[in-house]
Amino acid sequence: MFLTFVTFLPLLGAIGIAFLPEEDENLVKKTALGVALADFLLSLAFYFNFDLTTPNMQFELSAVWIENWGVNFHVGLDGISLLLYIMTTFLTAICIISVWTVKKRIKEYMMALLVLSTGMLGVFVALDLFMFYVFWELQLVPMYLIIGIWGGARRLYASIKFFLYTAFGSLLMLVAIIWMYQLHADQTGIYTSDLMTITNNIDIPFGPQKWLFIAFFLAFAIKVPMFPFHTWLPDAHVEAPTAGSVILAGVLLKMGTYGFLRFNLPLFPYACNEFMPYVGWLAVVGIVYGAFVSMVQEDLKKLVAYSSVSHMGFVMLGIFAFNHYGIQGALVQNLNHGISTSALFLLVGVIYDRRHTRMIKEFGGITNVMPKYAIIFMIVALSSIGLPGMNGFIGEFLILLGIFQADAFMAGVATTGVIFAACYILWMFQRVMFLKSNSPENAKLTDLDFREYAMLLPLVVLIFWIGLYPKPFMKTFDASVTHLISKVDPSNFKPKTHTEHADSAPAGKTEHKSGKTEHKKESHSSAH
């Protein structure tokens, strides 16, 4: 019940704000911030009450929703979704701080952000296929409105493209969901769309499994975004307002990778292993292509947008390694990307608020006028590259270790992506921060004010915390990751030979029993 309350609290906040007078902007803003901060603090309760030993769903609630169809309102958190959930509430609060000075229709802006927050939280806790789909589509509308009303010059094009592109993938996923629902009913006689029940009981033959995989793959690949389904992202990110970009990059993209972990891997293990080389190479292409395209961008925000494509390629690579290092790395990198890229967008927003331009050639020598901004920018940039000591390194190292065990050549090509990331980030940083100022406007810039510190410093703290001491974050993953790997382990689910997956506990795996889990440097017994 508590989980449902925390999930819907932003929506209740939005409805409450609807009744506040529009003129009293301060009250609206303070209420929204209050709701968001309260939600974040409440969501921390899940972390402290989390049982680290079990991969099962926790804080579960299952209530009958549509009885005739076997649809339930089933929510729960496990290791995979816990930190994503907390990150969502965290980023919502940061977004609300970041829009504090917006003048245009601030009340609707706050309402849209809060409704979007509930939609995203709902996606992460939904454990029923129908309910998942409802929340998945639900978060389209506020995001569409945010881009379309408060966005940049080409916002109409970007918002419609975002909506239609994502809706296309989602609707194909709907067909797959209904198909699986029918198959499960045919096989067991029970009509239910509960994810856990279906995952445990369904036996999808190999042929249909491939099609279902592709349908779900399309929906999530568009969201992640993977090459070549990424073309909506640069437009959406560039035209979206700062808060929109932060939420888009910080949370919405994670919903794609979460979808892979929650649906594709457990439900379609044979298809996963069959398609692994293709998806892996597509991810590698995303990494390298994203990096190359970033390098030649002139618009700061577009550069960060393409860097998103590149970073999410790493996450996808980690997931499709199907081993402990890979998936753990992917989960950590999910968090890292959420923190670093959100911070990057916030920083771009800071300078855009002052100069009303995002073109790199307009800047130069910013360090001289905004030294503290430069420091924070440097920290975030280095974290994006993956410098050891910061969060990016943890994620990328684990992912590369994992994919190396699966396919060494793929890992080699992917590693070049790390170098290219350094290329485009450092080159951008040099052009913006150092060198000569290209415009007299730059001399008049003011450094960060209190509000901007408030929204950036928590992210910086997290960057170092995860980078230097990731254990509090990573220990939540262990049990769930082990369980997930057992469901998709390549040695058990060889493609083409469709044998019974009777042994769900493959040989050589140790369950992590107590909270004292191994650090990444220790040797887990992994799938290989």
Add this chain to the structure above:
Amino acid sequence: MIPAPDIDLVSLAPVLTLSAFSIAVLIWDLFIGKDKTQLIYISLLGLFLTAVCAFAKSDLPAYSFTNTYIVDNLSVFCVIIFTISSALAILLSVNYNPDKGIEIGEYYSLILFCTVGMIVLASAVDLILIFLGIEVVSISLYVLAGIRRDDLKSNEAALKYFLLGAFASGFLLYGMSLIYGFTGTTNLKGIMTAISAMDGTDNSFLILGCILFIVGFGFKVAAAPFHMWSPDVYQGAPTPITAFMAVGPKVASLVALFRVFHTGVGGMDGSWEMPLAVIAIASMTLGNLGAIVQTNIKRLLAYSSISHVGYILLAVIAKNSLASSSLLFYMLTYAFMIFGVFGIIIILGKKGDENLEIEGYCGLSTKYPLLALAMAMFMLSLGGLPPLAGFVAKFYIFSAVLKEGHTILVTIAVLNSVVSFYYYLKIIVNMYFKDPNQEFQPNFQPLTLLVVVIGIVAILDLGIFPGPVISLAENASLF
């Protein structure tokens, strides 16, 4: 001596009640002047009593008129849909008619007679009675479409509708006569037994009859490729009548089609699935593509209606128990959505110029946020976005069709849904993302507003808690 036909008056209670009230409206109109409010009360009372009478017959299914008229759960559910939609249409007309100079009492009488026709159509299990129902509905609608005698577009709409409709009725009758010729009976059950008895004989006339039947029905429900009349007629007819036309007659005709093909000629070796599938896909596609380029909102909704008929035809193709219940659920949600949308269109209409261009909606959200929000919700529900009713309805139909294994049909339907989002979003774009380009003068008439509120409540309720209505629809299933 011709034996007296077996008429069971209790089964006919809804039809009799409504006919009586319709005649009463006609007669009462002689005694009152220009103010038609009393007629409205009589009509609404009549509709309410009809809905109550629908449950008069217990021990279903019951037959009347020598097994040509059936009262089963399906027809009872349909009677409820019809009375609700007629009541909403009358509520919309209350303020619209005096504004537009429609001051004749026959208007309400015709709406009631049309409802009678729809009830007959949904309860008919005999080809002759189906034709009777269709004609009653059609003729009432011809007159209603052209009721604004001084408006050029209204006259054009009526004439187009009449000519094409008469033509279509001809097709329908010819098809029916061929089926009769082949099977020797017009009763649907009799047709089914006759077909299975004559299995193997050359049934080309039967197939020809069915094709002509489909053509005739296709005209009536405005399915592609027989849809060309509907945008013009929808645009020209008075707006409450447009809403009325978009819902009631379609429901009735589709239910009749469902009965014919599942309990009538269903005995055939399923060779009619292909033509219906082709028509369904054509309707969805042409409807959506046509709507994209529209600038007039009534025409846009006409084309979107065509595409919705396409989705419902998918349900007609599927033969399982989910199919008929999903059809009913879809039509119920569709009724509420359409009446709500048209209610908002009427509210935003101005004296003289009805303000029907989509460009006229620009910036509505800044001036009247609640109205814009309501319109946005209706648009998203028509597109099929959760958690609104339109999504649940589409999910239901897709489940029914997928259960039969027609994966490709569902994929096409789903892709069409994506396309349809484009033009529904266009209106939302105008309302929210653009600045106002005109002075809005909405007339918030209470009854029209009531229809909008009913629509919003319905799509939210059916979207978030559809359980009870789904149970009702399942009870009303034909299988």
